[in-house]
Amino acid sequence: MWSFVIGLFMHQLGGMTWVAVQQLVDSLLKLFGITFIGQFLDKIDRDKIIQRTLLLNNAAVALSALIFAGMFQYRPENYATLYLLIASAIASVSKVASEIQRICFTKDWVVVISRSERVDLSKVNSYLLSIDQASSLALPWVSGWLLDHFPWQTVCLIIIAYNCGSWVLEAYILRNLYQNTEGLKTRSSELEGDEELMGIKDIRMNTVTTYFRQSSWTAGFGLALLYMTVLGFDNLAASYGQKHGLSAGYIGFLRGVGSLLGIAGTLSYHHISKRVGLLWTVMIGLIWQNIFIEMCGVSMLLPGSSMDVSGFIQNTTASQWVSKVVHKVTNPEPQDVPSIPFWEVSLPVNLFFFGIMFARFGLWLADPAITQIQQETIREDQRYMVFSVQLGLNELFSVLKDIIVIMFPFTSLFGALTLGSCAFVFAGFVFNLFYHAQCGFSLTNKNMHLVEQESTEMSDLSDTSPERQSLIGGVSGDLRAVEEETKATSSTNNEEETH
Numbered sequence: 001m002w003s004f005v006i007g008l009f010m011h012q013l014g015g016m017t018w019v020a021v022q023q024l025v026d027s028l029l030k031l032f033g034i035t036f037i038g039q040f041l042d043k044i045d046r047d048k049i050i051q052r053t054l055l056l057n058n059a060a061v062a063l064s065a066l067i068f069a070g071m072f073q074y075r076p077e078n079y080a081t082l083y084l085l086i087a088s089a090i091a092s093v094s095k096v097a098s099e100i101q102r103i104c105f106t107k108d109w110v111v112v113i114s115r116s117e118r119v120d121l122s123k124v125n126s127y128l129l130s131i132d133q134a135s136s137l138a139l140p141w142v143s144g145w146l147l148d149h150f151p152w153q154t155v156c157l158i159i160i161a162y163n164c165g166s167w168v169l170e171a172y173i174l175r176n177l178y179q180n181t182e183g184l185k186t187r188s189s190e191l192e193g194d195e196e197l198m199g200i201k202d203i204r205m206n207t208v209t210t211y212f213r214q215s216s217w218t219a220g221f222g223l224a225l226l227y228m229t230v231l232g233f234d235n236l237a238a239s240y241g242q243k244h245g246l247s248a249g250y251i252g253f254l255r256g257v258g259s260l261l262g263i264a265g266t267l268s269y270h271h272i273s274k275r276v277g278l279l280w281t282v283m284i285g286l287i288w289q290n291i292f293i294e295m296c297g298v299s300m301l302l303p304g305s306s307m308d309v310s311g312f313i314q315n316t317t318a319s320q321w322v323s324k325v326v327h328k329v330t331n332p333e334p335q336d337v338p339s340i341p342f343w344e345v346s347l348p349v350n351l352f353f354f355g356i357m358f359a360r361f362g363l364w365l366a367d368p369a370i371t372q373i374q375q376e377t378i379r380e381d382q383r384y385m386v387f388s389v390q391l392g393l394n395e396l397f398s399v400l401k402d403i404i405v406i407m408f409p410f411t412s413l414f415g416a417l418t419l420g421s422c423a424f425v426f427a428g429f430v431f432n433l434f435y436h437a438q439c440g441f442s443l444t445n446k447n448m449h450l451v452e453q454e455s456t457e458m459s460d461l462s463d464t465s466p467e468r469q470s471l472i473g474g475v476s477g478d479l480r481a482v483e484e485e486t487k488a489t490s491s492t493n494n495e496e497e498t499h
Contacts, residue, residue, distance in 0.1 A: 001139040001159060002061050004255065006091055007235020008147060008248055009068050014084055014332030016239040017409040021329065022088040023235060024402035029092045030099055031395035034388050037100065046185075047178045050104050051171060053097040058167035060094035062160045069156035080332050099391055107387045109177075109184065111375055116183040121375065122278075125368045126270035133266055133364065136259035144252025211389035216377045216449065218438065219282070222431030223370050224393035226363070228401050229421035230414070231296050233258050233356050236405060243411050244306070244349045247339035258357040265364030277446030278369045279436045285366025286429040292362070295355035297422040300415030305348040307415025328409055352418070370432070373449050397424075 010019045067087040076083060106128060114124045146155045178184050211217060230236045233255055241251050265285070273281040300307045316324075378386050405417065439448040 001143050001162070002065070002091075002094070004140040004235075004238075004252065005143050005147070005155070005159065006064070006068075007238050008242070008251075009152070010084070010088070010235065011239040011242050012152070013071060013080070015328065015409070016236065016243070016411075017325075017328040017406060018084060018088075018332055019235045019239045020402045020405035020409065021084075022091070024399060024406065025085075025088050026092045026095045027395040027398040027402060029089075029096050031392050031399060033096050034099055034103075034391050034395075037388065046104065046109065047175065050101055050109075050174055050178075053100045053104070054167065054171055054174065057094045057097035057101065058163050060090050060097065061163050064088075064091040064094065065156045065159045065163070069153040069160075072151070072153040072156065081330060084332055103384065103387050103391065107371070107375065108383050111380075111383075112183040113177075113181055116181055120270075122270045122273050122368075122372055125372055126266050129266035129269075129364065129368050130263050133259045133262040137256045137263065140252040140255040140259070141249070142252075144247070144249040147248040207385050207389055210382055211386050211393075214374070214378055214386060216373050216435065218431050218435040219370050219373055220390050221393065222428040222435070223367065224390065224397055225424050225428035225431060227394045228397035228424040229293075230401065230405065230417045231293055231356050231359070231421045231425070233360065237353070237356060240411075240414055241349065241353065244345065245338065245340035246342075246345060246349070250339075250342045250345075254353050254357060258360040261357060261361040262364040265361040266368060268361075269365050269368050272365065273369055273372075273446075276443075277448070278373050279439060279449055281369040282366045282373075282432050283436060285362045285364075285369065286432055288362030289359045289366065290362075290426055290429055292355045292357075292359035293422055293425045295358075296352050297419050299348045299351035299355065300418050302348045302351070304346050305415060306411050307418075308412040309416050312410060312412050325407060325409065329406065366432075376450060 006022065007019055010022045014021075064087050067083060067090070071080070071083055071087070106125075110124050110128060111121065113119075114121045143155070146158065150158075211220075214220075226232075230240075238251050238255075241254075242248075246254075269281060269285075272284065276284075299305065374386070374390070375383075401421075404420075408417065442448050
């Protein structure tokens with residue numbers, strides 16, 4: 001709800017430039033904050049991480065919404081830029097906390113829980129993403145309806161009340177889940193009790209180097225390239241729609257339908273991956289996504305489109321362009337474009353949003369498959385570190401996108417940004433195609449991505465480090481002893497059954 005509404009707030013108070021500024025602040029904090037914090041998360045108790053970030057997330061959302069309520073109520077002119085920056089920065093703190101929660105739960109907790117409950121990981125990932133998409137289906141439509149029928153400051157107060165109530169429920173559910181899942185507590189006891197293992201864990205490689213040593217880094221990097229786009233049904237797309245007269249309710253409806261297709265993608269992911277494997281699931285999803293993302297590019301070339309790159313270049317000098325950009329950043333301009341009925345929306349604009357909507361199915365078919373490939377190929381003691389870098393890469397490309405939008409915040413140039421986004425989405429597909437080729441194309445082996453991981457683990461066993469040999473030798477010896485005991489027990493049981 002908040003991620004949808006804040007974009008509409010920013011557009012209303014400062015236009016597309018300030019939508020990009022807000023997303024840029026988000027991305028910068030996540031890029032530097034989470035990448036730095038991630039290297040420490042593997043050493044902190046799971047319950048403490050998620051409870052503290054949950055509290056920070058909800059408190060920041062409530063405070064930011066309160067500032068926006070004051071701005072809509074009193075309409076300050078002298079300090080509008082300062083208030084927008086403060087509200088944006090506080091909202092970005094909530095995004096950082098939210099992303100840490102997401103890393104903790106979707107990249108670590110679900111792996112441990114699925115093993116403890118002996119449930120297939122792809123099924124857990126599929127259901128979890130479906131719940132997430134279901135909230136994205138309902139809440140933007142509800143938010144849009146509220147914004148169309150109530151004063152926006154009133155909607156801010158509703159969001160604050162809803163946020164506080166949901167925090168209490170979330171905290172209770174997560175604490176209860178932690179207490180009832182013994183596997184979630186094991187890392188805490190290991191970190192406190194095994195000093196020799198902790199000594200080895202402390203001698204870590206550089207975080208980024210660790211990421212690029214993973215066998216699946218090309219798949220993750222391809223996923224990161226998808227963030228270099230204005231076609232993510234985020235607040236930039238919503239701002240583009242508002243510029244063309246789309247109401248908050250209609251934008252919320254379109255976003256809700258996109259989430260419905262996202263649910264279909266996440267549910268399909270489990271069934272398709274079971275039949276063809278994760279690698280082919282990624283290919284199917286990304287091909288689907290590219291087909292409909294290209295539809296967005298085509299919409300910008302149709303008659304009636306607002307794209308006019310040549311006209312902008314001919315009528316604007318470099319100095320005029322710089323002064324316009326500076327003016328838009330330093331002087332937020334409230335937007336008063338009247339809303340029009342959805343049946344009067346032009347074909348290029350509708351085609352643009354329909355392309356984004358249908359692309360969601362392919363994205364949410366491929367995204368969880370890439371994530372599961374990483375979950376299965378990254379060691380547990382490096383999981384937070386590697387996924388923090390993954391998030392940092394995602395945000396790096398998001399930062400580049402936001403900077404470009406701030407530099408070219410003109411409706412006549414949005415089509416050029418759309419065409420550039422199509423190119424980056426295709427590049428993401430190419431990186432995953434390369435990873436698939438690296439693993440091997442097979443129609444029978446559904447776990448080709450694990451072959452290189454197994455060889456890497458065998459290579460690790462040959463490490464000549466005395467400390468590592470000591471640990472590995474001890475573990476290997478214990479495992480051999482257990483295997484021999486199991487074989488002996490099995491043999492005895494077989495003899496007894498024969499007698």
